[in-house]
Amino acid sequence: MFTPKKKADRNEAETRADHIDQSLEYDGWGKVNDSRIRREFEITKGRILVGGKRSQRLIADYVLIYKGRKVAVVEAKKEGLSYTEGVRQAKDYAERLQCRFAYSTNGHEIYQIDMVEGTEELVDRYLSPDEMWTRLFNNEPEGTPxxxxxxxxxxxxxxxxxxxxxxxxxxxxxxxxxxxxxxxxxxxxxxxxxxxxxxxxxxxxxxxxxxxxxxxxxxxxxxxxxxxxxxxxxxxxxxxxxxxxxxxxxxxxxxxxxxxxxxxxxxxxxxxxxxxxxxxxxxxxxxxxxxxxxxxxxxxxxxxxxxxxxxxxxxxxxxxxxxxxxxxxxxxxxxxxxxxxxxxxxxxxxxxxxxxxxxxxxx
CATH class of the missing domain: 3.40.50.300 (P-loop containing nucleotide triphosphate hydrolases)
Incomplete structure (x- = not known):
C-alpha cells in the first residue's frame, strides 16, 4: 500500500501528481499489461445552448481501463478537502460510463463505491486491474461457457x-x-x-x-x-x-x-x-x-x-x-x-x- 506524506496545502494538480498517480501505479494501473489510466477523460462536450454556445463539459479526473473495458472512475480533490467532495461526481460519471467502480479521494483517504452491489466504504488502496475484472464478472452463473x-x-x-x-x-x-x-x-x-x-x-x-x-x-x-x-x-x-x-x-x-x-x-x-x-x-x-x-x-x-x-x-x-x-x-x-x-x-x-x-x- 502506498502511503502519502501529509501536506495540507497541495492543490488538486499537486495532489494528483504526488499522491493519486503514485497510488494507482502502486496498485498496478498503467503497469499491468492491458491496463490504462485515462486522465482528464471527456465524457460529454456539453449541451449546445442558444447562440451556439455549449454548457460545461463533463470531464472525469481518471478513468481506469482494463482489457479494453472502462472499469472505474476516480474523482480527485485537493488534499485539504474531504474525500467525500467528489462522491456525487464519481457516481454520476461511473453511471454514465457504466463502470463497476467509482472512487473519490483527496490523496489520503480513498472512498470506494461498488455501483452494482451498492456498497460504499473507505479502503486503503485501489483494487488492482485483475481484482476489478474478477469482481466485474463474478456474478455470472456457474457453468458459464x-x-x-x-x-x-x-x-x-x-x-x-x-x-x-x-x-x-x-x-x-x-x-x-x-x-x-x-x-x-x-x-x-x-x-x-x-x-x-x-x-x-x-x-x-x-x-x-x-x-x-x-x-x-x-x-x-x-x-x-x-x-x-x-x-x-x-x-x-x-x-x-x-x-x-x-x-x-x-x-x-x-x-x-x-x-x-x-x-x-x-x-x-x-x-x-x-x-x-x-x-x-x-x-x-x-x-x-x-x-x-x-x-x-x-x-x-x-x-x-x-x-x-x-x-x-x-x-x-x-x-x-x-x-x-x-x-x-x-x-x-x-x-x-x-x-x-x-x-x-x-x-x-x-x-x-x-x-x-x-x-x-x-x-
Missing part, C-alpha cells in the same frame, strides 16, 4: 476504429459493449433501442468492426480456437437511402470487403454477389427475383417473388445480420419480409430501433 469469456476478452482487445479522429460517444460504447456481451454469450438475437440521432449506424459499424477484426463467426462462436475466417455480415434496411448511407459509413473496411447489392448488379453478375465480407441491401431487393420489375420495388405491399434472390444464398452464408429500423416492419412476424430472416435464422441477428415495443412484436 468458456467461449463467452474468450470472446468477451477478444472483443475488448480490438480497439474502436477511430474513423479519423472520431470515436464512439459514451452511450454508443455502452450499447456496443452490451451487444458484444450478448454475442459472446451465444445469444441468437440482440435488440438495441436507441433514441433518434444517437448514431445507430455508427454502433452497427463498430460492432461489425470488432467482429471482423477478431475473426468471430458462426463456425468459431462456440469454438474460438477455430477463429480463422472473417465473418460475413449483412446490413438490411427498408430504404435505399439508409443502405447507401451505411455503405459509405463502413468505408474503413476497404472497397474489396464491401458490396452494395442491387437488382441491376445481380442481373449483371448473373446471380447474387458472394465475394465480400459486408453486404448492404434493402429487403425488397432480396425479395425480388429475375423477372421482378424495378419500379415494383418501391411498392409498400411488395410481395416476395417465388424465385427470390435471397434463396441463392445458403442458409448459413451470413454470420451476422443487422436489421436497421426494425420497428418499421422488417422483423414483425406478420411482415412479408419475415422469410428473409427465417431463411438466415442461423445467423446472429441484431435489430436496431428507436421505438420501444415488446420483443414479441418487434423482433
Amino acid at each position: 468458456d467461449f463467452k469469456k474468450v470472446w468477451r476478452e477478444r472483443f475488448a482487445e480490438i480497439p474502436f476504429e477511430s474513423k479519423g479522429d472520431w470515436l464512439p460517444r459514451y452511450y454508443q460504447e455502452n450499447a456496443i459493449n452490451k451487444a458484444l456481451d450478448a454475442i459472446a454469450a451465444g445469444e441468437p438475437k440482440v435488440l438495441l433501442t436507441l433514441a433518434t440521432g444517437t448514431g445507430k449506424t455508427c454502433i452497427a459499424f463498430q460492432l461489425s468492426w470488432k467482429l471482423f477484426q477478431s475473426r468471430w463467426s458462426l463456425t468459431a462462436q462456440k469454438n474460438p480456437q477455430k477463429a480463422k475466417r472473417r465473418p460475413r455480415i449483412l446490413f438490411l434496411a427498408d430504404r435505399n437511402i439508409l443502405a447507401n448511407q451505411a455503405f459509405n459509413d463502413f468505408g474503413q473496411f476497404g472497397e474489396d470487403a464491401l458490396v452494395r447489392i442491387t437488382p441491376e448488379d445481380i442481373r449483371k453478375r448473373g446471380g447474387v454477389p458472394k465475394n465480400a465480407s459486408v453486404f448492404f441491401t434493402i429487403f425488397h431487393t432480396l425479395m425480388s427475383g429475375p423477372k421482378t420489375k424495378v419500379d415494383e420495388l418501391e411498392e409498400s405491399e411488395f410481395v416476395e417473388d417465388a424465385h427470390a434472390f435471397y434463396k441463392q444464398y445458403k442458409e448459413d452464408f451470413f454470420d451476422f445480420i443487422i436489421i436497421d429500423e426494425c420497428h418499421r416492419g422488417g422483423a414483425k412476424d406478420e411482415s412479408n419480409w419475415r422469410g428473409i430472416l427465417e431463411h438466415f435464422s442461423k445467423a446472429v441477428q441484431l435489430g436496431l430501433t428507436v421505438l420501444v415495443k415488446s420483443n414479441r412484436t418487434l423482433f
